Amino acid sequence: MSTATSAPTAEPLSSRSANAPARRQSHVHTLGVLLRQRIRRDRWQLLVWIVVIALLAMFSAASIQNTYGDPAGRAELVKLAIANPAILMLRGLPQGTGLASVTFFEIYTFLALLAGLMSTFLAVRHSRAEEESGRAELVASTPAARILPTVATLIHGVLANVVLAVLTGLAFAASGLPLDGSLTAGAAVGGAGIAFLAVGLLLAQLMMTSRGANGFAAGIVVLAYILRGIGDATGTVTGDGTHMISTWPSWLTPIGWGEQSAAYTANDWRPLLLDLGLAAVLMAVVFWLQSVRDSGAGLIPERAGRRDARAMLSGPVGLAWRLQWPTILGWVIGGLFTGLLAGALGSVVSSSIANDPSLASIRKAIGAIGPGGSGPLTQIFISAIFSIVGVIAATCATQVVIRMRQEEASGSAEILMSTPLSRVRWLLSFITVGVVAIVLVLLAAAVASGLSAVSAGEDGSVMNASFAAAAAQLPVSLVYLGVLSLVFTLLPSWTIGLSWTLLGLGAFVGIFGGLIGLSKEVHDLSPFSHTPVVVGTPDWTGGYWMFGIAIVAAVLAAVLVRRRDFAIG
Incomplete structure (x- = not known):
């Protein structure tokens, strides 16, 4: 005897509309769980990164004060730097001989470099590394799906850099530097970190392995540091001979954008908007790639290996x-x-x-x-x-x-x-x-x-x-x-x-x-x-x-x- 089976009917529009708040609430709850998991997993690593960067900021002013306590000594330092482009590549862009401006010149680029490395490592650890281990595929089978983990990683990384920016600014201020310039300097460090966070998430989509993504990302951070250095080294001296304007290569990198804020002298926050703009553009690409590529796959394929192993691999x-x-x-x-x-x-x-x-x-x-x-x-x-x-x-x-x-x-x-x-x-x-x-x-x-x-x-x-x-x-x-x-x-x-x-x-x-x-x-x-x-x-x-x-x-x-x-x- 046969039984009649009815075709499945689509969910009524009114029912879907009624269930929308419940779905949104579920997504918010899932996102909160993922975010707490990331914070708990990274609590010690991020603590070390942020504390070390903030301590470097706090003690840098003290070291400048101890070594170049008087304006004449700081003028000697700036004069030596301007006369030697190699020093400008290592340090930054001179903006006067005041204690605060010399401190920013001495330490900012190094702090931004560390913030970039911290952010790219964080991005790859919670994206490509999770796919390598197979955990990302398991999470994708839950209501989190494929996009929410990336959203949680983005929020986690942004929060880490906001905390870094605030603590770095307070560290500068605690060493006796003006508060407004200190907050600008901290924002420059955190802004560079947010931009490189997006770079790390993009490379996690492109590379097949976390090792490759981390290496590529670290290379881009170092390249940004070098490009900024070239722009500073080829800059022009202005004013009283203790200020410089960098050339165009500095404007190609998030580290250079932070320099253009001229903390403690101009306190111009507008260049830092470029960090957020770059991050927004790269994240749009990241979410698109995340939605169309297979889990575990990368857009840059791995190089094919040898058919037979070399003799050295026998030991x-x-x-x-x-x-x-x-x-x-x-x-x-x-x-x-x-x-x-x-x-x-x-x-x-x-x-x-x-x-x-x-x-x-x-x-x-x-x-x-x-x-x-x-x-x-x-x-x-x-x-x-x-x-x-x-x-x-x-x-x-x-x-x-x-x-x-x-x-x-x-x-x-x-x-x-x-x-x-x-x-x-x-x-x-x-x-x-x-x-x-x-x-x-x-x-x-x-x-x-x-x-x-x-x-x-x-x-x-x-x-x-x-x-x-x-x-x-x-x-x-x-x-x-x-x-x-x-x-x-x-x-x-x-x-x-x-x-x-x-x-x-x-x-x-x-x-x-x-x-x-x-x-x-x-x-x-x-x-x-x-x-x-x-x-x-x-x-x-x-x-x-x-x-x-x-x-x-x-x-x-x-x-x-x-x-x-x-x-x-």
Whole structure:
């Protein structure tokens, strides 16, 4: 006997209209859940980023006040910067000799660079990385669908940058700078972060992997910093000779737009609207791409691999290197460019001070950020700038350890353990790659520094000084590699957050502690404060201690990794 089946009927328009408020309420509730999840997940990472940036802002005015307390000293600094385009590329656009304007000139571009990196990493972590792990597809099967997670990430990133802008502005004001200019400076930092947040979300749509998206996004942030530097370096001097107007390349980047606000002098908020405009345009593209592409797919396809693996992939060291060589290459290039600047700037600053006795007080300021000592000014300057190279090498080592944790969390390491490969060999393969990466970064910086200084007219001894300055950064980089490997063994789930925290605090206290007047006890807590002194009479005492600590930590990590289970997830 057959039964009649009726065709499904469409939902009446009146019923859909009546259900609209309920659907909107459901969407709002779902969005709130997603937003709270992101805030909870990022609470410690964002706290470190925001606090470090705000502290840099607060203490920068104190360091300028301590080093260039009088208008004459600040005039020397501005005069030196305007006379040397390389300094303008590193710092910013001079807008007078007042304490507030010089502080903005000295620190803003670096703060905007950090805000850009913070925002792009946040964007990729909650978008492309979620698709890689498969979590995004699970969330898409709920009422959240595909668009709401992106909306939640956008709101989360904007809120983080608003908090960053407010705290940065208050930090400037707390150091004694005018409140209106401080709020403008904070808004310039936060505005750059919002613009780069949209850049990160767009690249998460384009790239196939989170590693590729993060690398591409970081490259765009650095490119924006360089374009801004070119525009500043080629600018024109106006007024009394202590103000400059940048050229068009500065107007191509969010970092340059923040500079055009001229905090503490003009306090012009109009250029910051460009940050919001760029973010709005990019987000429109992001939402369109999110609605039309397949989950997990990217618009830029991955390059096809080889049919047969190279022989080096038959061992754990070769595999560890293959997993990380693009990241290592990026840090090597960073070390190379920093070395180029160190050598070129060292020669320029040395000749400038030699030809203008009124700039003699700059020598003291250079020594304040370096390891101290006495000797030729070019060598002192190179040694001081190589403290930044040390941070680059230590960051490269940190990412090697973090990659090791990511391999464990994803389950890839456990698969390798089903082969004859032991846990100790697996751990030591990453440590070996970390050592090689550190050496490559330092070598690239040393060669670039020496060659750029020699080409600028310095004698051959500066080549030895560059290699000595690079060697002085080896112990501190190895300390981070060894100690963070031990952290990975003892506290695997804390590895990523604790690694970035220890690196950030160590670099801040070690490099800027002398400038901001931290007590010796606090300053000595940073490994960077024990970097060997290689200018004048060499002192490797701190280096020997750090070598010992690094070796002991690595050995303990290798011994203890056999005694714990793999921590997946």
